[in-house]
Amino acid sequence: MTPRTVRRTRDSSGLSRESILRAALEIIDEDGIDGLSMRRLGRVLGRDPMSLYRHAANKAELLDLVAEAVLVHLSVDTTDTDWAGQLRTVARQFRGLALAHPNVVPLLVTRPLATPIAMRPLGTLRPLEAILELLIRAGFSEVDALHVYRSFYGFIQGHVLNELQEIVENREETDDLLRLGLHRLPIHEFPQLRSLAPVLAAYDGATELERGMDILLTGLRAQLRPTTPPPA
Structure with a gap:
């Protein structure tokens, strides 16, 4: 599956949906997300905010379109016979999008949870469809493919939320315990957490992603196996 381009439409004034979404994403x-409004978007584009409603009925729809515009860059090669390697590639892409647009992560991770799957924007469902196709082509049953997808997406979404959280309390401190503010925790109640201060301070998101994928894929291979060999 190759990245799809956002549908390009222009109104009578020549304002394109692509330019609207680009400006919305920049805001x-x-x-x-709270900084985006139709009024501000219109001001940035130099247009009457009312003209924007030809492209999005309200802010909620605009946010869905922004999510689609970001996820269009998440590509899944459904013909890859190395399903595990392809999932690792997709995980790296997802992390890259999250780091490039951290303020969009709630639109990709938490916002969909409040919307029934059949009512979500089609662009946000395409990665799901593509990964299911990848896994079914590899020989997984439809049910097992869904199990793999849920485990995979649960991991990468949790990873980006964990990586983007702020853990440093005082950047000027050189001592890791003080830098993270863990010295405030009662030593007798949190000895393990306090002792891990140097490890927490040295967190490397890319390395943690690879380590987590190693663990996830090892577990999936042990419990779920393709029932037929992948096509030649």
Whole structure:
């Protein structure tokens, strides 16, 4: 599956959906989801905010379109016979998108949870469809393919949320315990957490992603195996 381009439409003033979404994403990148409004978007584009409603009925629909515009860059090669390697590639892509647009992560991870799957924007469902196709082509049953997908997405979504969280309390401190603020924890109640201060401070998101994928894929291979060999 190759990245799809966002549907390009223009209104009578020549304003394209692509330019609207690009400006909306820039606002979210700068000031978060709460910083985006139709009024501000219109001001950035130099247009009457009412003209934007030809492309998005409201802010909620605009946010869905932004999520689609970001996920369009998540590509899945459904013909790859190395299903595990392809999942690892997709995980790296997802992390890259999250780091490039951290303020968009709630639209990709938490916002969909409040929407029934059949009512979600089609662009946000395409990675699901593509990964299911990848796994079924590899020989997994439809049910097992869904199990693999859920485990995979649960891991990468949890990973990016964990990586993007702020853990440093005082950046000027050189002592890891003080830098993370863990010295505030009662030593007798949290000895393990306090002792892990150097490890927490040295967190490497890329390395942790690879380690986590190693563990996940090893477990999946042990419990779920393709029932037929992948096609030649």
